[in-house]
Amino acid sequence: xxxxxxxxxxxxxxxxxxxxxxxxxxxxxxxxxxxxxxxxxxxxxxxxxxxxxxxxxxxxxxxxxxxxxxxxxxxxxxxxxxxxxxxxxxxxxxxxxxxxxxxxxxxxxxxxxxxxxxxxxxxxxxxxxxxxxxxxxxxxxxxxxxxxxxxxxxxxxxxxxxxxxxxxxxxxxxxxxxxxxxxxxxxxxxxxxxxxxxxxxxxxxxxxxxxxxxxxxxxxxxxxxxxxxxxxxxxxxxxxxxxxxxxxxxxxxxxxxxxxxxxxxxxxxxxxxxxxxxxxxxxxxx
Numbered sequence: 001x002x003x004x005x006x007x008x009x010x011x012x013x014x015x016x017x018x019x020x021x022x023x024x025x026x027x028x029x030x031x032x033x034x035x036x037x038x039x040x041x042x043x044x045x046x047x048x049x050x051x052x053x054x055x056x057x058x059x060x061x062x063x064x065x066x067x068x069x070x071x072x073x074x075x076x077x078x079x080x081x082x083x084x085x086x087x088x089x090x091x092x093x094x095x096x097x098x099x100x101x102x103x104x105x106x107x108x109x110x111x112x113x114x115x116x117x118x119x120x121x122x123x124x125x126x127x128x129x130x131x132x133x134x135x136x137x138x139x140x141x142x143x144x145x146x147x148x149x150x151x152x153x154x155x156x157x158x159x160x161x162x163x164x165x166x167x168x169x170x171x172x173x174x175x176x177x178x179x180x181x182x183x184x185x186x187x188x189x190x191x192x193x194x195x196x197x198x199x200x201x202x203x204x205x206x207x208x209x210x211x212x213x214x215x216x217x218x219x220x221x222x223x224x225x226x227x228x229x230x231x232x233x234x235x236x237x238x239x240x241x242x243x244x245x246x247x248x249x250x251x252x253x254x255x256x257x258x259x260x261x262x263x264x265x266x267x268x269x270x271x272x273x274x275x276x277x278x279x280x281x282x283x284x285x286x
Contacts, residue, residue, distance in 0.1 A: 001110070001117040002053030003028060005083075005143050008120045009051075010034065012142045019043045040064075041073030049079045049136055056228060057090040064094050076102030079136055083124075085109045085164065085229050088154035088236065091127065095153040104132045107153060109160035110144065111167075113207075113221060121145050125163070127155030161236050164229040165247055170204040171267055172250040175274040178212050183278060189213045211268035223270070224263035227254045 006029050010016050016034040019042075020026040030036050037043035040063050044050050050070055052063055060082055064070045070080055080098060082091065082105065091107035098105050106128035116122040122144035126133050133149045140147045150159045177200075181191040192209045195201060211219060230251050237244045253273045262269050 001114055002051070002083075004114070004118040005051070005053065005122075006034065007032060008117075009139065009142050014139070014142070017043050017046055039068040039073075040066075040070045041068045043073070044070040044078060045073035045075070047074075047078065049081060049139060050074065052080065052082045053084050055084060055225070057086040060084070060086050060090065060094060065097055071098055071101055071103065074098075074101070074103045077104070079104040079106065079132055081106045081108050081136055081139075083108050083110055085160050085225075085232065086157060087232050088127075088157040088161065091157045092154040095128065104129065105153065106132060106136065107156040108140065109156055111160070111163050112144070116144070124148070125150050125156045125159040127151055127153050127157065127159075157232075158236065161229070161233045164226070165233045165244065167204055168226060168230055168233075168250050168254070168267075169246045170202055171208050171270055172246070172253060172274075174202075174205050174209045175212060175268075175271040178209065178271065179274045179278065208266075208268045211266055212271040215271075217262075217265045217269040217272070220266040220268070222264050223254060223257050223267050226267050227251075227258050227263070230254060 003025065006016055006018065010032055016029065017037050018026045018029045018034045019037045019040055026034070026036060037046070052060060054060060054063060062069065064080060074080070080103060082094070095105040095107070106126045108124050108126040110116070110122040110124050112122040120143055123146040124140050124144040126147070126149050130149055137147065150156050177195070178188045178191065181188045192205065192213055195205055211217065230247060233247055234244065234251060237247070253270055256273045257263070257265065257269055262272070
């Protein structure tokens with residue numbers, strides 16, 4: 001998702017420098033006019049605002065605070081805008097360490113998927129200082145349509161955890177509803193059409209439900225990344241002593257999906273796990 005986001009910033013006339021662990025990932029940006037840097041600290045030394053879009057909490061810690069991390073090159077006043085989904089606690093810890101060097105940070109995860117990144121229609125939820133948020137808002141407006149300051153450091157990631165909780169539990173419900181429809185002798189495509197016209201309608205039913213009906217399990221964001229996100233959700237809830245029973249059931253099924261080798265499948269492959277719980281057993285509808 002980071003590549004189309006960077007291209008959208010460049011389309012707005014912003015000078016762009018890039019670093020990626022795999023050079024081929026940045027090649028289209030370099031071809032479009034971005035300058036390639038050899039390390040995060042070298043890039044940060046030549047930037048006013050640095051965006052990161054990696055994968056896990058440990059990736060952020062490495063890119064921001066590692067031996068050649070952003071912290072070693074950025075000047076005081078530089079802003080790091082971190083945009084993937086990670087632990088709110090890690091976001092706060094990284095922000096605190098950067099602040100010791102005068103470097104600002106926003107945790108600003110996004111929702112909208114690859115298509116939202118390409119079309120600059122992402123929903124962006126930001127945590128950090130209000131004045132820093134306002135400083136970089138014009139840049140965020142090149143990336144998304146819904147851009148909201150949620151509060152202090154970690155608030156953006158906490159909001160994203162809530163987003164992923166609602167998304168994943170709804171995906172579980174969609175898989176169950178379409179499975180029940182099929183077993184009842186109904187056409188799942190027609191059932192989905194009716195549901196989309198009523199109060200059960202959702203973007204999850206629209207997008208993932210379509211893939212479930214069409215049994216198209218190879219598109220979109222890999223299920224293993226949703227597994228990572230739901231683990232963050234459950235860790236956050238556990239720390240507060242809050243049970244999330246629907247999330248726990250959904251996590252069991254995503255665990256099953258990943259465990260059977262479906263980690264690279266689209267989240268819609270959750271349908272196969274639900275089907276495997278039915279009369280035909282674990283080999284159902286393979």
